[in-house]
Amino acid sequence: MRRTLSPFVLAAGLALAGVGHAATPPAVVSPVAAAAIDPSLAMDGAPAMSAVAHIGQPTNGVFGLQPQVTKNGLRAHWMHDTILLPLITVISLVVLLLLMWVAFRYRASRNPVASRTSHNTAIEIIWTLAPVVILVLIAVPSIGLLQAQFKPAPKNAITLKAIGNQWYWSYQYPDNGGFEVTANMLKEKHQVGKGERFRTAADGPELLAADNRIVLPVGVPIRLITTANDVIHSWAVPAFWIKLDAIPGRLNETSFTIDKPGLYFGQCSELCGARHAFMPIAVEAVSPAQFAAWVKAKGGTMPGAAAPKPPETAPVPNPAPAANAAGPVENTTVAPTISNQAATANPAGAGNAGN
Numbered sequence: 001m002r003r004t005l006s007p008f009v010l011a012a013g014l015a016l017a018g019v020g021h022a023a024t025p026p027a028v029v030s031p032v033a034a035a036a037i038d039p040s041l042a043m044d045g046a047p048a049m050s051a052v053a054h055i056g057q058p059t060n061g062v063f064g065l066q067p068q069v070t071k072n073g074l075r076a077h078w079m080h081d082t083i084l085l086p087l088i089t090v091i092s093l094v095v096l097l098l099l100m101w102v103a104f105r106y107r108a109s110r111n112p113v114a115s116r117t118s119h120n121t122a123i124e125i126i127w128t129l130a131p132v133v134i135l136v137l138i139a140v141p142s143i144g145l146l147q148a149q150f151k152p153a154p155k156n157a158i159t160l161k162a163i164g165n166q167w168y169w170s171y172q173y174p175d176n177g178g179f180e181v182t183a184n185m186l187k188e189k190h191q192v193g194k195g196e197r198f199r200t201a202a203d204g205p206e207l208l209a210a211d212n213r214i215v216l217p218v219g220v221p222i223r224l225i226t227t228a229n230d231v232i233h234s235w236a237v238p239a240f241w242i243k244l245d246a247i248p249g250r251l252n253e254t255s256f257t258i259d260k261p262g263l264y265f266g267q268c269s270e271l272c273g274a275r276h277a278f279m280p281i282a283v284e285a286v287s288p289a290q291f292a293a294w295v296k297a298k299g300g301t302m303p304g305a306a307a308p309k310p311p312e313t314a315p316v317p318n319p320a321p322a323a324n325a326a327g328p329v330e331n332t333t334v335a336p337t338i339s340n341q342a343a344t345a346n347p348a349g350a351g352n353a354g355n
Contacts, residue, residue: 056264073241164233177300237266
């Protein structure tokens, strides 16, 4: 956890330093030295990026989908606004008008003798064909969208492996050296002890800010692989139009490409236990150059980059074998090393020893 110095403590320290070194001129930091600071080391290893209202997060009083930053998300947003919402509105209004007309036209005071009509061929044809036509109109674009969501990632994709745990996320970058990032929810100021880091407005909304953000490049295909270590979780970021279950013992995969840089939030969307609501997801979408700098800061490598050479050491001379007066030694079985380490807690004779 980082410790944040109070402005008053910092001012007092500078004043004391000025008293002790009054004759020493203040140091001047050159612009070159300031620019040399690696921006990838800010915000706990991620680029210094603050949350922006209405982007990548839910907003109070706003109805509708979040602004989408992937092609599948834009396509789904179009389908929602152009096809589904008008169709649902028309169906709801037609049903409401029919109910009102039936309640008014066929009320008991106007029809003291109820009609005994049991069948109407025209009505039955209409109420059978109309739902079929509606379902076909919905199915054509939705099947294409579903197919696009599970399109295999291209060869130049960067792999992100999201692993669900009770109750936090861990991430691996197999294509970038295999380093791992663990992300936990940032607590509020009144929930942490003295000196511990707590959530601020720059970190993101309450219950969605994470202590470690994952970083992904803009304009580069992302291969998302999900799994879990305990129970079923679900990795979901609404702005990416991504919701992929993380199942123990199974790998689920999808792909997407982020079109706009920014900070995007999500959370686990599968009931996974008592602290299900405290598994946020924070993703920073940055330029490929910033992503490469962040990977380097994490100790990883970019695909195609030369691996660091091991330090050169002087060769060790190979001593001549000593003469064996007793002649050649035959192959013998080496006695196993005796250890006083305690055995595991598995009881003996559990019927699994042969496995």
